[in-house]
Amino acid sequence: MVEHRNPQVPVVLREAIAIVQSREEEEALREIALTFCTEFLQSPSILSTVTKSDLQEHLMEWTRDNNPAIRRLCLQGLASVLFWPGKGQLLRAQLPGTIAMFCATDARTVLEAMTEAADAIYLLAGEGLGSISQDMAASLRPLIDHERGSVRSAAISLLGTMLSGVKDPDKPAVQQELTSCLLPLLLHLADEEQSVILVSAALGISREQSTRVPWAPPVSRAPAQPGPLGTCRGHRGGPLGSDPLGSQSSLPPIGNKGQEPPLAGRAGAQGAGRRGRAPDAPSLSEVPRSPLVLQSCKVTLFRCAVFLGWANRKSLFCSLAWDGSSQLLPCVGKCLMENNERNVPRLLFQALAYLESSQLSIRHSAALFIGETIHHFVYLLAETVSADGIYRLCEAFQEVPLRSDRTTAIVLNEHFKWLQKLANLVWGAF
Numbered sequence: 001m002v003e004h005r006n007p008q009v010p011v012v013l014r015e016a017i018a019i020v021q022s023r024e025e026e027e028a029l030r031e032i033a034l035t036f037c038t039e040f041l042q043s044p045s046i047l048s049t050v051t052k053s054d055l056q057e058h059l060m061e062w063t064r065d066n067n068p069a070i071r072r073l074c075l076q077g078l079a080s081v082l083f084w085p086g087k088g089q090l091l092r093a094q095l096p097g098t099i100a101m102f103c104a105t106d107a108r109t110v111l112e113a114m115t116e117a118a119d120a121i122y123l124l125a126g127e128g129l130g131s132i133s134q135d136m137a138a139s140l141r142p143l144i145d146h147e148r149g150s151v152r153s154a155a156i157s158l159l160g161t162m163l164s165g166v167k168d169p170d171k172p173a174v175q176q177e178l179t180s181c182l183l184p185l186l187l188h189l190a191d192e193e194q195s196v197i198l199v200s201a202a203l204g205i206s207r208e209q210s211t212r213v214p215w216a217p218p219v220s221r222a223p224a225q226p227g228p229l230g231t232c233r234g235h236r237g238g239p240l241g242s243d244p245l246g247s248q249s250s251l252p253p254i255g256n257k258g259q260e261p262p263l264a265g266r267a268g269a270q271g272a273g274r275r276g277r278a279p280d281a282p283s284l285s286e287v288p289r290s291p292l293v294l295q296s297c298k299v300t301l302f303r304c305a306v307f308l309g310w311a312n313r314k315s316l317f318c319s320l321a322w323d324g325s326s327q328l329l330p331c332v333g334k335c336l337m338e339n340n341e342r343n344v345p346r347l348l349f350q351a352l353a354y355l356e357s358s359q360l361s362i363r364h365s366a367a368l369f370i371g372e373t374i375h376h377f378v379y380l381l382a383e384t385v386s387a388d389g390i391y392r393l394c395e396a397f398q399e400v401p402l403r404s405d406r407t408t409a410i411v412l413n414e415h416f417k418w419l420q421k422l423a424n425l426v427w428g429a430f
Contacts, residue, residue: 010049149193160300371415
């Protein structure tokens with residue numbers, strides 16, 4: 001009808017608008033009527049029936065409809081050539097309300113809102129999201145850890161899609177928000193929605209396995225020779241100005257060199273039967289498998305690498321594309337740390353929260369990340385972590401194994417000596 005300039009278009013349009021406005025019609029019929037409306041926006045004769053301002057008013061009103069299909073069709077209508085060149089402003093005006101729906105308690109509502117946001121980004125067609133992109137990134141961050149796997153997957157995918165709509169003036173603000181998403185994306189490569197991961201293979205329960213996993217490259221500079229509580233200046237850096245990195249509190253050093261870690265000997269015989277300890281990880285035959293979260297993490301992590309200008313993106317791409325679960329987390333983690341050395345303290349303390357994750361595989365990954373980060377960046381951390389930060393790390397290494405599973409306890413126990421070294425270096429500076 002549109003292509004052949006059918007004279008009945010104005011009449012059908014009026015009927016379609018009346019059906020969409022009616023609250024008594026079936027929702028399926030309203031959706032069909034609005035589909036006709038959006039298609040008729042391409043007709044040259046449409047403005048002979050209704051003005052452009054009236055059409056815009058109708059569409060803006062329907063974007064607040066309770067039916068998500070109606071709202072999505074309205075976005076397509078606002079992106080019509082009829083509203084060029086102002087379509088970008090119209091579409092961006094819908095995003096604050098859509099982003100507010102990310103906080104809904106109903107998972108279905110959240111998923112619908114993220115779908116609408118993805119549609120808006122697509123329909124903007126390169127015009128850019130503007131300053132709202134920072135708010136979107138901040139709102140998506142907690143959804144990466146949502147209890148529903150479908151919500152986690154959608155949030156991770158939308159985060160990657162959002163990066164395509166960020167223009168140069170907005171990049172610095174978005175980069176700052178994106179940094180807080182990097183560790184969650186890394187740890188969710190071990191998400192139980194795709195597999196309750198192979199921690200015995202990927203993380204290593206034994207001493208030999210755990211010491212082979214290179215989350216970060218060894219410090220290449222030769223450190224100064226400290227005394228019993230000596231200092232080292234192997235890296236540039238200073239306090240980050242936020243707790244726990246910026247405050248100073250009174251905390252005694254953690255033991256002396258050679259002191260047995262507090263968990264030694266307890267995680268074995270007593271650990272398995274300790275009251276309150278969570279059960280060990282299930283066998284691989286018990287693990288449910290669904291690749292949604294894993295694939296979303298892979299794609300979004302690479303988009304983040306491109307957006308942030310990481311080095312060695314070719315190696316990262318190969319790892320994401322081909323590595324199995326036992327190599328994927330260590331390789332991607334190494335690339336993350338190599339390109340975020342100035343954010344190492346922030347990433348370390350961010351990982352502490354994941355020691356309490358409900359997912360075994362994420363707890364194990366977080367424990368290994370924390371241990372390997374302290375190991376490989378001990379001298380950098382000695383310059384940036386405060387005494388209060390050391391206290392928090394010590395508390396995690398001592399308290400988490402008492403209420404967590406055996407594998408987490410063993411991983412933390414294996415790396416406790418590096419925390420002792422860090423504590424001695426920090427207190428040697430006072």
